[in-house]
Amino acid sequence: MAHDLSDKEIVKMEIEQLKKEVKTERMVVSKTAKEIVEWIEANAAEDPLLKGVPEDKNPFKEKGGCTIT
Amino acid sequence: MATEGLQENETLASLKNESESLKNKLEEERAKLHDVELHQVADRVEALGQFVMKTRRTLKGHGNKVLCMDWCKDKRRIVSSSQDGKVIVWDAFTTNKEHAVTMPCTWVMACAYAPSGCAVACGGLDNKCSVYPLTFDKNENMAAKKKSVAMHTNYLSACSFTNSDMQILTASGDGTCALWDVESGQLLQSFHGHAADVLCLDLAPSETGNTFVSGGCDKKAMVWDMRSGQCIQSFETHESDINSVRYYPSGDAFASGSDDASCRLYDLRADREVAIYSKESIIFGASSVDFSLSGRLLFAGYNDYTINVWDVLKGTRVSILFGHENRVSTLRVSPDGTAFCSGSWDHTLRVSAGVLVSVHILKT
Numbered sequence: 001m002a003h004d005l006s007d008k009e010i011v012k013m014e015i016e017q018l019k020k021e022v023k024t025e026r027m028v029v030s031k032t033a034k035e036i037v038e039w040i041e042a043n044a045a046e047d048p049l050l051k052g053v054p055e056d057k058n059p060f061k062e063k064g065g066c067t068i069t
Numbered sequence: 070m071a072t073e074g075l076q077e078n079e080t081l082a083s084l085k086n087e088s089e090s091l092k093n094k095l096e097e098e099r100a101k102l103h104d105v106e107l108h109q110v111a112d113r114v115e116a117l118g119q120f121v122m123k124t125r126r127t128l129k130g131h132g133n134k135v136l137c138m139d140w141c142k143d144k145r146r147i148v149s150s151s152q153d154g155k156v157i158v159w160d161a162f163t164t165n166k167e168h169a170v171t172m173p174c175t176w177v178m179a180c181a182y183a184p185s186g187c188a189v190a191c192g193g194l195d196n197k198c199s200v201y202p203l204t205f206d207k208n209e210n211m212a213a214k215k216k217s218v219a220m221h222t223n224y225l226s227a228c229s230f231t232n233s234d235m236q237i238l239t240a241s242g243d244g245t246c247a248l249w250d251v252e253s254g255q256l257l258q259s260f261h262g263h264a265a266d267v268l269c270l271d272l273a274p275s276e277t278g279n280t281f282v283s284g285g286c287d288k289k290a291m292v293w294d295m296r297s298g299q300c301i302q303s304f305e306t307h308e309s310d311i312n313s314v315r316y317y318p319s320g321d322a323f324a325s326g327s328d329d330a331s332c333r334l335y336d337l338r339a340d341r342e343v344a345i346y347s348k349e350s351i352i353f354g355a356s357s358v359d360f361s362l363s364g365r366l367l368f369a370g371y372n373d374y375t376i377n378v379w380d381v382l383k384g385t386r387v388s389i390l391f392g393h394e395n396r397v398s399t400l401r402v403s404p405d406g407t408a409f410c411s412g413s414w415d416h417t418l419r420v421s422a423g424v425l426v427s428v429h430i431l432k433t
Binding site: 005007008010011012013014015017018019021022024026027028029030032033034035036037039040041043044046047048049050052053058059060061 | 085318336382
C-alpha cells in the first residue's frame with residue numbers, strides 16, 4: 001500500500017517501472033492517429049449524441065401531457 | 070549516527086536522479102515517434118457545428134452531494150451514491166426510485182451496476198466495497214443481503230464489475246487497485262505502482278483484452294495487465310490529481326480529467342499524450358469524463374458547475390451545459406449513447422441529450 005511505503009521504496013518502484021517502459025514497443029503517431037480518426041468516421045453515423053435522435057425515437061423525450069381520444 | 074543519516078539522504082537523492090534521467094529517456098523515446106499532431110491528421114475531417122444540450126430529466130432525492138453514478142446495461146436504470154450515505158437505484162425514464170439503501174458510512178464515493186442488472190456495488194469511507202443484490206420483493210430488506218467483498222486500508226474511490234457479476238475491480242486512497250472474487254471475497258490480484266491515492270479506474274472494452282487504466286493523486290495514469298498485476302504503460306503529463314479516466318471506445322486510447330483544469334487524450338499504441346482539451350477560461354478541475362458512442366465527443370464535468378463537450382479530433386469545445394448548482398462530480402454516457410447523466414454536489418442527477426444545430430439555423 002502506497003502509504004505504508006517509504007520514499008525510497010516508492011522511488012525504487014518507479015525506477016523499476018520506468019526501466020520496463022523505456023523498452024515498450026511504440027508506433028508512429030501518424031499511423032495511430034489516422035486509425036483513431038478512421039474508427040470515429042466509421043462509427044459516427046451510429047452515434048446518437050453526435051447525429052441527434054428524432055424526438056419520437058428519443059427515449060428521454062419530454063414527458064407529454066395526456067391525449068384524449 | 071550522523072554519517073549514517075548522510076548516507077540515507079544521498080541514496081534517496083541519487084535514486085531520484087536516476088528516476089529523473091529515466092523519465093527523460095522515456096520522453097526521448099516517445100518523442101522519436103511523435104511525427105504529427107492528432108488535430109493535423111484530423112484536418113480533413115469536417116468540423117462539427119454547435120450543439121445545444123438540454124436536460125431531459127432531473128433526479129431528486131439525495132439529501133447531500135451526489136458523488137458517483139453508473140448506468141445499468143438496460144440503458145434506463147441508474148445507480149447513484151451520495152455523501153448522505155444513501156445508494157439509490159432510479160428508473161431514468163420515469164424518474165422513479167426503485168431501490169434505496171443506507172450505508173453504515175457517509176461519503177459513498179463509488180458505486181457500480183452489475184452487468185446482469187441484478188446487483189449494485191458501492192463503498193467509500195468504510196474502506197470496503199459491498200455488493201447488494203437488487204430484490205423486487207417488497208418484504209425484503211435490501212441491506213440484509215449485503216455482501217462485503219473488498220477491504221482496503223483507506224477509502225474506496227472507484228469500483229467496477231468486470232464483464233460478469235463475479236469479479237470486482239476497486240481503486241483506493243491506500244494507493245492500490247485490486248481485483249476481487251465477489252462470491253468468496255477473495256483477493257485475486259493487487260496492483261501496486263501509484264505513489265499516492267488512486268482516484269479512478271476504467272476497464273478496457275472487452276474486445277481489447279484484460280487491461281484497465283487508473284488515475285491518481287500522483288498525477289499518473291497507469292495501464293495494468295489484470296492477469297499479471299503488472300503496469301504496462303504509465304503517463305505523467307497532468308499537473309495535478311487525475312480525477313477521472315475513460316477508455317476511448319475502440320480501446321486504443323483513453324481520456325483523463327484533472328484538477329489542473331484540462332482533459333487529455335493518451336494514445337496507447339503510440340504510447341503518448343496526443344491531445345489536450347483546455348481553455349484559458351476554464352480554471353476549475355475536471356472531475357469526470359466520458360466519450361460519446363463513436364468517440365468523436367468527450368463530455369467533461371467540472372468543479373465550476375458546468376459540463377463542456379469537446380471535439381476529440383479537433384481539440385475544440387463544441388458545447389457547454391449549465392444547470393447544475395454546484396460541482397459536477399460524476400458523468401457517464403448511457404450504454405446506447407442516447408444521453409448522458411451527470412451527478413452533482415447540488416444533490417441532483419440530470420439526464421441530458423444534445424441536438425446539433427447548424428450555424429444557418431441559429432441565424433434565423
